[in-house]
Amino acid sequence: MxxxxxxxxxxxxxxxxxxxxxxxxxxxxxxxxxxxxxxxxxxxxxxxxxxxxxxxxxxxxxxxxxxxxxxxxxxxxxxxxSDDPTPRSFSIIPTDLESIDDVLRILELRMGIEVEAAGLAARRRTQDDVERMASRLDALEKSIQAGGPGAEEDFGFHRAILVATQNSYYARLFDTFGSTMVPRQWVRFDTMDAAERQKHVARMQREHRAILSAIRDQDERAAQKAVRTHLTKSSARFVELRDRARTGQS
Structure with missing residues (x-):
């Protein structure tokens, strides 16, 4: 045994x-x-x-x-x-994200889902969809400026893109994961000074606004590119955070 x-x-x-x-x-x-x-x-x-x-x-x-x-x-x-151990549904729970490497895998998954969704959203979006996304971005900016992590608001913006595809399965997939798909607990806003926080917020909002503008203008390729750029830059920031943490431990 x-x-x-x-x-x-x-x-x-x-x-x-x-x-x-x-x-x-x-x-x-x-x-x-x-x-x-x-x-x-x-x-x-x-x-x-x-x-x-x-x-x-x-x-x-x-x-x-x-x-x-x-x-x-x-x-x-x-x-x-279990007698039937085959998972009936895929899920990601908060305790699955114990390291930045886990976060990077989530971002890879999101890339595969959201780039295609952004193109569909650009083709199919309604004016209500555009207004919903803009409202989510305003809420995100206010949350971070107030000192919050903005995870729920960030999730709300990206979910609004999925809703704009007019394909309910996209949003339902994100709902399965919840805000775990936007693992902002690794971004330590509390360690940033005011200038650094403002710089981070401005950069993030530029990326988000580029996505919104492309979808609003119904530019499918630009929307896909903007989402890919946003998630790629997010990955790069997490890689930098991981490497900095490893250097500090050595």
Whole structure:
């Protein structure tokens, strides 16, 4: 049994993001069938021994798998793979975003969704859509100027673009993730002085306004380019933040 448990967990990435590494390992084992439906998972102690992670990390990983519907727990018996472990819907929960690398993966996902959506929005938008997007941008600027992170308002703007596609599945997809798709908790506004904050807000709003203008003008290519530029620059800022943090740790 110990050899099997070691084999199950020998792929975990020994990085600072241990919980996500353990979750990814367990999901891979479930999806491959190495952990079969109804099979009992190793005990917390066995997982700790096999992976070298703490009990807290193990418990957080199991809680994440329960939230995804992949495992169930039985009082006094332990954790078991769900009888139907295939996820019925894809989801991203806040605890999935433990590192800037996770944020960068989210931005890649958004790129694939939002660039195409921006083109559709430019072709199909109504005047109400344009006014809704403009209103969301005003709210975002006020939120950040007041010292808030602006996550909900930022999400509202990007969701308004999806609504303007006139294809409800786009907005419904974003609603599945919620504001997790705009992970602004990594942007530390509280560490910026007034001038730096103002510069950041102005740059972000220029990018957003370029998207809005292209959609308002029904310029499909310009809308797609503006969204791609915005998300690409966002990725670059997060890469810079990550590299700066790593330099500070070294």
């Amino acid at each position: 110990k050899e099997q448990e070691t084999t199950l967990f020998n792929t975990i990435q020994q990085t600072p993001n241990l919980r996500s590494g353990l979750v990814d390992t367990l999901i891979a084992q479930i999806e491959s069938g190495d952990l079969a439906p109804g099979q009992r998972l190793p005990t917390e102690q066995a997982i700790m021994t096999a992976t070298g992670v703490s009990r807290t990390v193990v418990r957080e990983a199991l809680a994440s798998l329960r939230a995804k519907g992949l495992i169930t727990t039985r009082q006094g018996l332990g954790a078991f793979v």
